[in-house]
Every structure is written in structure tokens, then in C-alpha cells.
Amino acid sequence: MYSTSLTWCFHPRHNTKTYILNGYTYSMARSCRVGGRTLETLCSGKHHRAGHKLQILVDQAGQIFYISPPLPGSTHDITAIRNTGLFDHMQPWHCTADKEYVGLGCDTPFKRRPGRPLLEWQKRFNKGINQIRYVVERSIAHLKVWRILSTSCRLPQPTTIRAINVIRKIMFYRPPAKPHFPSN
Numbered sequence: 001m002y003s004t005s006l007t008w009c010f011h012p013r014h015n016t017k018t019y020i021l022n023g024y025t026y027s028m029a030r031s032c033r034v035g036g037r038t039l040e041t042l043c044s045g046k047h048h049r050a051g052h053k054l055q056i057l058v059d060q061a062g063q064i065f066y067i068s069p070p071l072p073g074s075t076h077d078i079t080a081i082r083n084t085g086l087f088d089h090m091q092p093w094h095c096t097a098d099k100e101y102v103g104l105g106c107d108t109p110f111k112r113r114p115g116r117p118l119l120e121w122q123k124r125f126n127k128g129i130n131q132i133r134y135v136v137e138r139s140i141a142h143l144k145v146w147r148i149l150s151t152s153c154r155l156p157q158p159t160t161i162r163a164i165n166v167i168r169k170i171m172f173y174r175p176p177a178k179p180h181f182p183s184n
Contacts, residue, residue, distance in 0.1 A: 017059050019090070020136040021097040021106060023077040024143070025053045052164065055081050057095075058139045060132070064171060067143075070164045077101060096132050 053075050055068035068084040077100040081087070092105035102108045109126040112118050118126070146167050 017094065019057050019059055019065065019095050020133055021055065021057050021081065021095045021101060022133070022136040022140065023053055023055050023080060023100065024140050025051050025073050052160065053077075053080055054164070055084055055086070056136060056140060056143070057086065058136045060135060062135045062139050062142075064139050064143070067168045067171060069168075070161050078104060096129060098133060 051073040052070035053073050054070060055066075055077070056064060057066040058064050066084075066086065068080065068086070071080050071083065075083075081101065081104065087104070093107070095101075095104075095106040097104070097106040097108050099109055099111055102111065107129060109129045110118055110122040
């Protein structure tokens, strides 16, 4: 179920890295109603489109370490990341994330409370977090080179999920090591 890269990614020599986490919703249709029926489970309330959600983890250099299996677009980011089992392999304090991951233990920006502006030091902190997080946004932009992730996809849902899983496998493919034969 999980990418084979999870065990490679969190090998002990990678433990000290800081990762950036973000969710990305790619759309399957331009609206939540397709062919006269509503796609409740796939409909993202934020984007008002039917699609799937991916959780993407990158390091500070922008190298993609993990892409989650596609989940329904209506899944909240916290629920999505909990369903992936990612934090079974790493501690959440090794992650920087956006405001949708508040409560997991990741470094997240401060949210403004209704009727109360952010303090100056909170604004500076948020600016620092956003200067770190730009890397994951760039990585998502590079992922959108795959046409299925950048435009509305009209393929049937099982075909779309299969295509996304193929992209995930291509991204993390490592050719087998060349066998070493001792010379005589």
C-alpha cells in the first residue's frame, strides 16, 4: 500500500533532515456534479472540484521523498497524513507544514484568531515558515509536468488512481545495482 521509498527515505542516515509537507488536490472534473450526479466523496470543499488528494513530502533541497496514495478529495489534510502512516516512520517535529496540519506537532504558521491581529513576532515567524515552505510548492509545480496532475482528468476513477500510482512508482524507481562478479 505504501511507497517502497518510505523505508529508504527514513533510513537512519536521513533522520536528521527536516522535511516539508503539503497536500495537493488534483481535479478530475471542473465541478462536483458530473453527468447529473454529485461526487460527494471526491468533492473538495476548498476547491469546489471533484478530485483526489496527494500528500507530498520533500526535503529542504526540493527532492521528493514521499507521495501518498491518492485519497478522495474531500479528505482533510490531517486525516490524509494520518491514513498514510507516514508518522510511523518519522517524528512530526522533523516537518514544516502549512496551517492545515496544526495539531500534529509539525512546525506550522500561526493562525489569526477572529478579531485579533497577529503580533509582529508571529508575522515574522510565519514569514520564516513560508520561506522554508516554498520548496514544496516548487516540487509540486515540477510534479505537474505530468499532464494528468496539471489539468482536469476525465478518465474513470480506477484508471486515474492507477495512473497516479504509476507516476509514483516512476518517481521512486531505482534501477537494480549492477552485479559484482569477482575477476579470476
